[in-house]
Amino acid sequence: MLNYKFDWAIVTSGKYYEWLVSGLQVTIKISVVSIALSFLLGLIIAMMRMSTIRPIRWFAHGYLEFFRNTPLLVQIFFWYFGSYKVLPAVVNDWLVRQDFEFAAAVIALTIYTSAFIAEDIRSGVRSIPKEQMEAARSSGFSYVRSMQYIILPQAVRLTIPPLINQFLNLMKNSSLAMTIGVMELTYQARQVESYTFKGFEAFTAATLVYLALSFIITGLVTLYNKKVLQPLKGH
């Protein structure tokens, strides 16, 4: 340890630097694609969870409990290795024509994260007073339209900080995609380590990048609370 010669140049320029940069790009890409999809899916599941029709509500409840209480890694392996037996042939054909590792990781991350987002949205909706819905219904809006125009716009505003936190978790969780060969940041750090035996430099670089990303995302939450939510509470 004490005799270890640090060689930072290895990660600040040249081929290995490019590997890490491309890893960062994949991490960002997978996180952005998955958070967008998770938000849509989470919104749908949250609506189903609050539905007045019992089987729909039960299905959403089961979905939430199952995917929240199963390790993400196992879900990734399921979609990557095992999904072909349960998906229709058309979907399988389409998936293998894509970048399959990337697609499997996106599916797993999306489903996992959507379960957490759905709960965040639901608690956002529940914090809107019941009278808002009653007022909307009595002024002639249907249930769906009241949700769409009255409840959700307010709830989403409250849900944004937990959503940004989910994005942070998602970004960190995307490191698990390396296990199925998605060449994201952790994968590339590992690659640099095995090509150069400079593990400390490679992992330090990757760690600093992750910390910078986390710092930016946490900063966004603080900024949002200060600039958007605080002034609203004042009224």
Added chain:
Amino acid sequence: MGGLDFSVVWENLSYFFIGRYPKGPVGGVALTLYLAAVSLLFSFIGGLFLGLLSVSRHKTIRWGTEGVIQAIRGMPLLMVIFWMYFLMPAIAKRPLPEAWTVITALTLFTSSYMSQIVRAGIEGIPKGQMEAAISTGLSHGQAMIHIILPQALRNMIPSFVNQFVSMIKDTSLAFIVGVSELTHVATQMNNRTMLYPTEIFIFVAVIYFIMCFAFTELSRWLERHLAYRKSI
């Protein structure tokens, strides 16, 4: 589940649950629970320690602790595991068992999350309690140990149980450094048989679900129960 053949699971059931034990080392579900329980115990101590430091009256200690906690929370767990995997043998100057690499990484990672629970718990106790304790002649430290912590810890129990659920899920990452817990057993079984990935991973997911869901429900029950008791 038409077309799925779960016989591969039934034929190897004991391998999934206890690994090669008694002919070899313990693995599977038993090792998963062992890793989670040991790491949770250490994380409890670590979390308590970091949590107390983060409410310290000294600004430098508070900020230093906060920095460490934020740094660990900003990293993926996988990264923490890799760090331990490289650092620990280098520091100890000899190879260490991978299980301990994972336990150390999980402890570091979870301690930083637990410290937030501890801090929230301590800050949730009304300020008057500390003032009353100090005015009866206790020192700040004594008041913390005898008055504040016992009350705070009790309110934290449901969060600790929740953390155990995350811990069980997180132990699956031990697979990466070759510790033969449940996920590792599943991937090995999948590599060996090749034909039944769907069945194997569905089964493993269900096993994890049963373990985690049981503790999630326990945490909800505790939350209701403790809240009820508190109101008397």
